[in-house]
Amino acid sequence: MKKPNIVILGAGYGGIMTTVKLQKSMGVNDANITLVNKNDYHYQTTWLHENAAGTLHHDRTRIPIKDVVNMSKINFVQDTVTAIKPDEKKVKLENSELSYDILVIGLGFEAATFGIPGLIENAFTIGDINSSRLIREHIEYNFAMYHNEKEKNQARLNIVVGGGGFTGIEFVGELANRIPELCKEYDIDKSLVRIINVEGAPTVLPGFDPQLVEYAMNSLESRGVEFVTGAMLKDCKPDSIVYEKDGKQVEVPTLTTVWAAGVRANSIVEKSGIETNRGKVEVRNDMRAPGYDDIFVIGDCALIMNPENGRPYPPTAQIAIQESYTVAHNVKALAEGHELEGFEAKILGTVASLGHTDAIGVVLNDRKLFGWKATVMKKVIDNRYLLKLGGLGLLLKKGKFNIFY
Amino acid sequence: MKKPNIVILGAGYGGIMTTVKLQKSMGVNDANITLVNKNDYHYQTTWLHENAAGTLHHDRTRIPIKDVVNMSKINFVQDTVTAIKPDEKKVKLENSELSYDILVIGLGFEAATFGIPGLIENAFTIGDINSSRLIREHIEYNFAMYHNEKEKNQARLNIVVGGGGFTGIEFVGELANRIPELCKEYDIDKSLVRIINVEGAPTVLPGFDPQLVEYAMNSLESRGVEFVTGAMLKDCKPDSIVYEKDGKQVEVPTLTTVWAAGVRANSIVEKSGIETNRGKVEVRNDMRAPGYDDIFVIGDCALIMNPENGRPYPPTAQIAIQESYTVAHNVKALAEGHELEGFEAKILGTVASLGHTDAIGVVLNDRKLFGWKATVMKKVIDNRYLLKLGGLGLLLKKGKFNIFY
Numbered sequence: 001m002k003k004p005n006i007v008i009l010g011a012g013y014g015g016i017m018t019t020v021k022l023q024k025s026m027g028v029n030d031a032n033i034t035l036v037n038k039n040d041y042h043y044q045t046t047w048l049h050e051n052a053a054g055t056l057h058h059d060r061t062r063i064p065i066k067d068v069v070n071m072s073k074i075n076f077v078q079d080t081v082t083a084i085k086p087d088e089k090k091v092k093l094e095n096s097e098l099s100y101d102i103l104v105i106g107l108g109f110e111a112a113t114f115g116i117p118g119l120i121e122n123a124f125t126i127g128d129i130n131s132s133r134l135i136r137e138h139i140e141y142n143f144a145m146y147h148n149e150k151e152k153n154q155a156r157l158n159i160v161v162g163g164g165g166f167t168g169i170e171f172v173g174e175l176a177n178r179i180p181e182l183c184k185e186y187d188i189d190k191s192l193v194r195i196i197n198v199e200g201a202p203t204v205l206p207g208f209d210p211q212l213v214e215y216a217m218n219s220l221e222s223r224g225v226e227f228v229t230g231a232m233l234k235d236c237k238p239d240s241i242v243y244e245k246d247g248k249q250v251e252v253p254t255l256t257t258v259w260a261a262g263v264r265a266n267s268i269v270e271k272s273g274i275e276t277n278r279g280k281v282e283v284r285n286d287m288r289a290p291g292y293d294d295i296f297v298i299g300d301c302a303l304i305m306n307p308e309n310g311r312p313y314p315p316t317a318q319i320a321i322q323e324s325y326t327v328a329h330n331v332k333a334l335a336e337g338h339e340l341e342g343f344e345a346k347i348l349g350t351v352a353s354l355g356h357t358d359a360i361g362v363v364l365n366d367r368k369l370f371g372w373k374a375t376v377m378k379k380v381i382d383n384r385y386l387l388k389l390g391g392l393g394l395l396l397k398k399g400k401f402n403i404f405y
Numbered sequence: 406m407k408k409p410n411i412v413i414l415g416a417g418y419g420g421i422m423t424t425v426k427l428q429k430s431m432g433v434n435d436a437n438i439t440l441v442n443k444n445d446y447h448y449q450t451t452w453l454h455e456n457a458a459g460t461l462h463h464d465r466t467r468i469p470i471k472d473v474v475n476m477s478k479i480n481f482v483q484d485t486v487t488a489i490k491p492d493e494k495k496v497k498l499e500n501s502e503l504s505y506d507i508l509v510i511g512l513g514f515e516a517a518t519f520g521i522p523g524l525i526e527n528a529f530t531i532g533d534i535n536s537s538r539l540i541r542e543h544i545e546y547n548f549a550m551y552h553n554e555k556e557k558n559q560a561r562l563n564i565v566v567g568g569g570g571f572t573g574i575e576f577v578g579e580l581a582n583r584i585p586e587l588c589k590e591y592d593i594d595k596s597l598v599r600i601i602n603v604e605g606a607p608t609v610l611p612g613f614d615p616q617l618v619e620y621a622m623n624s625l626e627s628r629g630v631e632f633v634t635g636a637m638l639k640d641c642k643p644d645s646i647v648y649e650k651d652g653k654q655v656e657v658p659t660l661t662t663v664w665a666a667g668v669r670a671n672s673i674v675e676k677s678g679i680e681t682n683r684g685k686v687e688v689r690n691d692m693r694a695p696g697y698d699d700i701f702v703i704g705d706c707a708l709i710m711n712p713e714n715g716r717p718y719p720p721t722a723q724i725a726i727q728e729s730y731t732v733a734h735n736v737k738a739l740a741e742g743h744e745l746e747g748f749e750a751k752i753l754g755t756v757a758s759l760g761h762t763d764a765i766g767v768v769l770n771d772r773k774l775f776g777w778k779a780t781v782m783k784k785v786i787d788n789r790y791l792l793k794l795g796g797l798g799l800l801l802k803k804g805k806f807n808i809f810y
Contacts, residue, residue: 134549137545141543145539
């Protein structure tokens with residue numbers, strides 16, 4: 001094989017870790033490696049809810065790509081992918097076109113709105129740095145407006161979060177911490193503000209241990225979060241949402257609906273012609289797409305079944321990072337004509353934060369954690385990733401060390 | 406005279422200083438003194454443009470009334486004045502009604518829009534704490550939105566300030582300091598942002614020495630402020646403004662128009678039936694309203710001619726504070742049957758800031774100041790007021806001491 005063009009699309013958890021691994025294992029004489037990303041920074045998707053609530057500045061969440069990628073070894077292209085042409089071995093970008101010999105697709109997720117009317121137009125999503133800091137500003141703006149109108153508009157103080165999954169719960173947890181500060185800033189009576197979490201399932205955090213779920217709900221309710229479970233969002237209007245529960249429709253006035261109830265793979269993947277299953281590529285054991293020996297798929301665009309329960313692994317940072325080890329190994333093996341290895345997930349644990357001061361989690365062997373121990377565990381997980389991605393320097397710069405806050 | 410009811414309307418510069426003076430000179434057995442104010446705080450109107458630009462937090466600008474007024478000596482009513490009935494000696498509030506024997510009207514200003522279409526609906530004003538922090542949030546919100554739209558909307562980054570008087574110039578000065586920070590916060594190219602000052606007169610800061618005006622314009626232009634002088638605002642639309650200059654109409658797309666080109670006295674005064682001149686009460690030499698021996702008018706509601714040039718004194722904090730000495734003296738004198746004194750203005754100087762780092766001013770005997778000396782002078786003036794109002798404690802809490810910032 002001639003010196004191959006390796007193109008990596010997306011600098012999310014999977015893409016950036018694959019790049020960092022490859023820049024260590026392959027030299028400039030072994031391959032031309034190109035990383036394509038919309039922004040000149042990587043961000044920790046799992047921290048975005050804190051940026052959206054305003055409890056953590058977004059500059060803590062994002063990492064300039066040049067800080068972790070060696071620009072003399074990797075060709076970095078800041079551009080947006082518009083289409084993948086697997087049969088032509090080409091990728092179309094907004095401003096140019098790339099040819100590849102080996103492609104890694106790590107284009108992440110987009111919001112899935114399940115056809116609920118008005119959601120695309122009127123709801124916010126915690127999707128990236130831009131959309132998250134907009135939520136922070138939007139909430140502040142409405143609080144600032146409140147005392148500037150003769151008729152007080154309660155819709156400015158009601159915040160509805162659609163979805164009681166990971167993101168939804170972690171977001172309302174941060175909001176519960178943030179609201180008292182905002183009320184002080186804008187002279188608003190705290191008791192007027194409502195944080196309402198609407199979830200379709202009979203319980204929030206489906207899949208989590210019921211004891212931990214109860215702990216989480218108690219913790220959040222004691223800080224003013226209201227839960228409406230078993231309720232389906234029916235309509236998202238500019239100044240209200242409508243949900244249905246027990247056959248009855250309820251309308252809640254709000255100017256702030258945050259949709260955190262579903263993600264799907266980037267739709268570019270489905271449009272590429274690569275075989276997909278509900279929008280994702282069910283990859284082979286070596287992380288390659290079916291039918292294309294030169295295309296790897298990683299992170300939220302990839303679907304891998306958990307052999308233990310026959311259901312897909314959830315689209316988490318943990319899985320994406322683990323996949324990057326296999327993908328980086330296999331890209332090099334493919335380029336050099338060696339044998340590819342299979343991917344095996346190891347779920348080390350799952351921790352959901354409930355604001356800065358509380359959390360719940362399950363670690364190895366189903367051990368349950370809650371309270372400050374879980375808070376510490378969450379930070380340990382985040383810090384380990386930074387260490388893997390950029391070494392001690394990055395950890396010190398962006399890590400979370402104040403374990404009691 | 407029986408123990409008189411003295412009612413002071415408004416806790417602006419004039420009202421609060423009159424109250425503070427009276428609580429020292431009159432005891433609880435001499436008079437019932439009532440202060441009425443919409444908020445439970447006084448604020449420094451001359452600092453609001455900094456809150457609006459986001460360069461100073463509004464909590465620095467406002468002072469809780471209980472921190473300077475002795476609540477065991479003064480009856481404080483937090484309410485909004487809706488009408489004054491001078492012939493019935495009554496004041497109507499939103500939630501109650503007060504009778505007075507002696508009244509002090511210090512109800513301040515409201516924006517004068519000169520009938521320009523759309524201004525009331527679409528422009529912001531630097532009127533109080535609420536409206537000022539809303540401007541800060543509005544600008545931030547538009548910067549946050551900028552990268553969340555496919556079609557970049559330049560109107561989000563254009564800030565138009567109507568009026569090149571004191572407030573307008575001081576505001577664009579602060580904006581010039583603030584914009585680089587905001588651009589960093591929201592990843593916006595600084596060169597895209599426009600700050601446009603539109604003034605009807607042939608020059609900004611009319612009445613100021615031409616040499617100082619030129620200094621000010623150069624200082625601000627070098628920091629990116631654009632001036633359009635000799636231009637009349639014709640229309641303020643939700644997403645643009647139209648001005649006319651040299652017979653031609655120009656439309657500037659903007660979502661942020663701040664109207665700083667005119668104030669008038671609170672319209673409650675005109676509606677009260679007291680004789681007014683362009684909305685203000687041309688007070689007698691002892692600060693009493695014509696025709697009413699029991700009503701004093703102070704601050705922006707009062708009109709006093711400068712005998713030197715036959716024109717009214719400008720509505721400044723300096724004049725209002727000086728008036729409060731005469732009003733406080735005369736209220737006591739009237740209650741006790743002594744002779745009233747006449748008011749005499751002493752203009753000690755005028756300083757206009759051009760952001761944190763620059764200023765221009767004229768002090769005693771027409772001495773011109775600019776640069777850091779004027780900056781220091783401005784802070785000295787502000788600090789002197791705090792000392793007068795609340796003593797050393799207040800000065801230390803709210804004063805401006807960092808003279809080189």
